[in-house]
Amino acid sequence: MTRIAVIGGGLAGCEAAWQAALQGAEVDLYEMRPYKSGPAHKTGLLAELVCSNSLRGAALENAVGLLKEELARLDSAIVESARESAVPAGGALAVDRERFARAVEARLLGHPRIAIHREEVCAIDRTRPAIVACGPLPSAALLSEIDSLIAAAPGGRLHYYDAASPIVAADSIDESPMYRKSRYDKGGGDDYLNIPLDAEQYAELLHDLRTLERHRPAPFERDAEMEPASPRVPYFEGCLPIEEMADRGDDVLRFGPLKPVGLRDPRTGKTPYAVVQLRKENAEATAFNLVGFQTRLSWPAQRQAFGKLPGLQKAEWLRLGVMHRNTFVDSPRLLDPQLRLRGTPNVWLAGQITGAEGYVEAAACGAMAGIHAARAVLGLAPLQFPRGSAFGAVVAHLQNTQTPDFQPSNVTWGAFPVPDAGGFPAAAKRDKRERRRQMAERALAAIDRLRSELRPAAACGAGVA
Numbered sequence: 001m002t003r004i005a006v007i008g009g010g011l012a013g014c015e016a017a018w019q020a021a022l023q024g025a026e027v028d029l030y031e032m033r034p035y036k037s038g039p040a041h042k043t044g045l046l047a048e049l050v051c052s053n054s055l056r057g058a059a060l061e062n063a064v065g066l067l068k069e070e071l072a073r074l075d076s077a078i079v080e081s082a083r084e085s086a087v088p089a090g091g092a093l094a095v096d097r098e099r100f101a102r103a104v105e106a107r108l109l110g111h112p113r114i115a116i117h118r119e120e121v122c123a124i125d126r127t128r129p130a131i132v133a134c135g136p137l138p139s140a141a142l143l144s145e146i147d148s149l150i151a152a153a154p155g156g157r158l159h160y161y162d163a164a165s166p167i168v169a170a171d172s173i174d175e176s177p178m179y180r181k182s183r184y185d186k187g188g189g190d191d192y193l194n195i196p197l198d199a200e201q202y203a204e205l206l207h208d209l210r211t212l213e214r215h216r217p218a219p220f221e222r223d224a225e226m227e228p229a230s231p232r233v234p235y236f237e238g239c240l241p242i243e244e245m246a247d248r249g250d251d252v253l254r255f256g257p258l259k260p261v262g263l264r265d266p267r268t269g270k271t272p273y274a275v276v277q278l279r280k281e282n283a284e285a286t287a288f289n290l291v292g293f294q295t296r297l298s299w300p301a302q303r304q305a306f307g308k309l310p311g312l313q314k315a316e317w318l319r320l321g322v323m324h325r326n327t328f329v330d331s332p333r334l335l336d337p338q339l340r341l342r343g344t345p346n347v348w349l350a351g352q353i354t355g356a357e358g359y360v361e362a363a364a365c366g367a368m369a370g371i372h373a374a375r376a377v378l379g380l381a382p383l384q385f386p387r388g389s390a391f392g393a394v395v396a397h398l399q400n401t402q403t404p405d406f407q408p409s410n411v412t413w414g415a416f417p418v419p420d421a422g423g424f425p426a427a428a429k430r431d432k433r434e435r436r437r438q439m440a441e442r443a444l445a446a447i448d449r450l451r452s453e454l455r456p457a458a459a460c461g462a463g464v465a
Contacts, residue, residue, distance in 0.1 A: 257292020
């Protein structure tokens with residue numbers, strides 16, 4: 001049997017290898033770490049989370065929550081590992097980073113049809129099926145190879161800049177000015193540490209964010225068209241640095257990551273002017289990250305600005321905010337609905353390099369690419385993921401040719417087909433949340449039917465349970 005090459009051991013690559021193997025295909029997974037590391041990675045583990053430790057909302061009324069459940073219905077290595085390594089995070093699914101990565105790696109190492117190769121791939125063999133899941137920061141050699149693949153479509157390789165939030169040691173936090181509460185008391189109700197800010201404290205934070213020194217892009221981050229000294233960068237709108245949000249208006253943060261709605265202070269019974277939230281980073285709760293504080297402030301500036309926040313005056317910063325360049329392709333014009341590179345029948349793309357933004361979306365791309373590639377290798381008919389599912393919404397975004405300026409996006413309800421209101425009960429017609437719950441039920445039923453189609457295919461592979 002022809003073996004599928006999966007290039008990249010991040011969330012997309014691991015899920016692609018796992019799903020292809022579940023279908024009965026033989027897989028070679030290539031990851032260059034730990035022998036060579038990218039600028040954002042810190043370990044040699046597969047499925048390392050380089051930014052937040054949150055896989056975002058868990059409720060089915062949330063598009064990403066539905067996508068996680070759809071992945072789980074397909075026996076996802078990523079979602080099952082995340083659930084096993086979860087830490088309290090209110091209505092979100094957050095994980096202990098190391099436990100999560102080790103759980104994913106153990107699953108793949110234990111599968112008889114997956115071989116893991118710790119080596120850098122510099123050239124893509126067009127004669128065998130390959131899934132490029134290198135993530136948003138491919139090595140220079142692989143990036144050049146990807147460029148050569150899409151050379152027929154000028155402007156096909158695009159890029160944006162992403163940022164990560166600081167992490168603080170729990171034992172260096174003074175909790176006396178804070179209170180524990182999840183927004184609207186979701187989850188356990190006390191999964192977050194909240195720093196209430198009055199108008200004066202909020203104004204001081206805004207001033208610092210606007211005036212303190214900012215990091216200038218490193219050479220590997222620069223746009224070839226940027227002036228060498230220019231600090232301007234093309235940000236991804238869904239993950240703006242906090243200082244960029246501050247620049248856009250006095251109240252942008254109060255209606256964004258510092259929104260106090262649902263966070264009434266139980267000690268006073270009042271809703272603060274603004275709230276900074278700290279979320280647990282690991283199961284032991286020895287570290288917290290500042291939610292929504294992705295930043296490109298210089299490290300001394302971060303210590304100065306964030307050290308003024310109540311309770312963080314003596315903070316020990318385990319990681320300060322960092323900024324890095326992410327690369328993605330113009331998917332609507334370069335990929336077909338199966339995430340295959342047009343004109344190159346043996347190459348699929350998966351994960352953030354497609355413009356599917358977010359951990360869960362990357363895993364979903366990997367799952368779909370793995371299944372599509374496996375079916376091609378096994379000589380099975382192609383299939384489509386249900387349009388009304390969250391999987392279908394991810395594909396719809398990557399196939400949206402209506403916009404000439406394709407940009408990365410998380411999965412949203414806006415990418416789902418317009419529901420037939422006549423098919424919903426009266427309560428769902430009146431209430432958006434109930435309508436989305438009904439849409440989620442239909443999507444999961446469709447995924448269950450798809451799973452029943454996939455399992456007979458998997459039986460074609462020897463040794464399938």
